[in-house]
Amino acid sequence: MPLSTITDPGTPLPPFAVSLGDPAGIGPEIVAKSWVMREARGLPPFFAVGDIASLRAVWLGPVEPIATPEEAAVVFDRALPCLQVADAGPVVPGTPSIDGARTAFQALEVAVGLARSGSAAGIVTAPVGKEQLYGVGFTHPGQTEFVAERCGVAPHNAVMMLAGPSLKVVPVTIHIPLGDVSSVLTVDLIRARAITTVKGLQRNFGVARPRIVVAGLNPHAGEGGALGREEIDIIAPAIESLRDEGMDIRGPLAADGLFHSRARETYDAVLCMYHDQALIPLKTLHFDEGVNITLGLPIVRTSPDHGTAFGIAGTDRANPGAMMAALKMAAEAARARLTHGN
Ligand SMILES: NC(=O)C1=CN([C@@H]2O[C@H](COP(=O)(O)OP(=O)(O)OC[C@H]3O[C@@H](n4cnc5c(N)ncnc54)[C@H](O)[C@@H]3O)[C@@H](O)[C@H]2O)C=CC1
Numbered sequence: 001m002p003l004s005t006i007t008d009p010g011t012p013l014p015p016f017a018v019s020l021g022d023p024a025g026i027g028p029e030i031v032a033k034s035w036v037m038r039e040a041r042g043l044p045p046f047f048a049v050g051d052i053a054s055l056r057a058v059w060l061g062p063v064e065p066i067a068t069p070e071e072a073a074v075v076f077d078r079a080l081p082c083l084q085v086a087d088a089g090p091v092v093p094g095t096p097s098i099d100g101a102r103t104a105f106q107a108l109e110v111a112v113g114l115a116r117s118g119s120a121a122g123i124v125t126a127p128v129g130k131e132q133l134y135g136v137g138f139t140h141p142g143q144t145e146f147v148a149e150r151c152g153v154a155p156h157n158a159v160m161m162l163a164g165p166s167l168k169v170v171p172v173t174i175h176i177p178l179g180d181v182s183s184v185l186t187v188d189l190i191r192a193r194a195i196t197t198v199k200g201l202q203r204n205f206g207v208a209r210p211r212i213v214v215a216g217l218n219p220h221a222g223e224g225g226a227l228g229r230e231e232i233d234i235i236a237p238a239i240e241s242l243r244d245e246g247m248d249i250r251g252p253l254a255a256d257g258l259f260h261s262r263a264r265e266t267y268d269a270v271l272c273m274y275h276d277q278a279l280i281p282l283k284t285l286h287f288d289e290g291v292n293i294t295l296g297l298p299i300v301r302t303s304p305d306h307g308t309a310f311g312i313a314g315t316d317r318a319n320p321g322a323m324m325a326a327l328k329m330a331a332e333a334a335r336a337r338l339t340h341g342n
């Protein structure tokens, strides 16, 4: 049953579409390992989208080709269902190729389409090699912006949130050079990220009144302007306007003191000014269970927090923890949306 037609929260969800990412990365391995752990971890039914050969290159377990998502529900108990897209050519784990990047691109496209049509309950995306994707005509900075565009959502309204058991962070600027951060930060961008974050916490996580903290950009949050003016000119005005509108939001606060355990108890999410300010604390605390969830979309999209790990692909050393957490979070978000609205 398509997700859009489900009104009873007790109805089983359709299976999730899991794009396998770069065939030469650890995506196929962590998807296969997650299937093995499906019962022990209470994972929702899912099917792989990609090249079946990339699974067979790293795994001897049962894989069954399927032609439609509906078949996945039947197959899932006995084998990992896989919806075949383009043949990636010879798959050599750890050695990315042009054909592999094309396959990753196509798998993402197909998975998004299935979620948009309601045939899949949402998408979970295994890691892609961004450099490789850029080489085959992928013009978006990352999967976040690509999925947003396919869903008709403007990039500034699609929010990348990294979520772990004790921390949720949002990078306001994402995949841009560090030297460009200051010029890209605006009051409007911070406001858009904060508004989508609050709505996303309500819809996907059931947090009734989210508490948001905003990090400063500069050391000591600018020290009254002595160490930089972005806090005074951009960040504080954005926060004040949102607080005037009723949001529970505070800052800008010095980023270096925001992530210790007592601080983490005082908020639901931190808005960070740039990629590493957000992702370093999250991955330090929760690397093997961190989930990248895109807020602001009409569909559910999650992903493990890590990348392709080409260096260990094919060696059976990939930890499937973050992929399993991404599957669980996708199911929880889809269920929460049935209660809290899309
Ligand atoms: N969501 C996505 O599609 C993402 C893709 N990437 C891409 O991944 C590629 C490699 O990026 P890196 O910065 O090297 O990050 P990475 O996360 O692939 O690897 C960083 C380190 O963590 C290890 N690692 C990663 N995942 C692991 C797992 N599940 N189990 C055990 N060890 C694991 C790797 O072996 C490496 O030592 C790049 O092309 C980048 O664009 C990076 C982050 C996210």
Ligand SMILES: NCC(=O)COP(=O)(O)O
Residues within 6 Å of the ligand: 141, 142, 143, 144, 145, 279, 292, 303
């Ligand atoms: N560092 C996070 C990351 O690269 C994830 O990007 P996306 O492909 O999910 O947009």
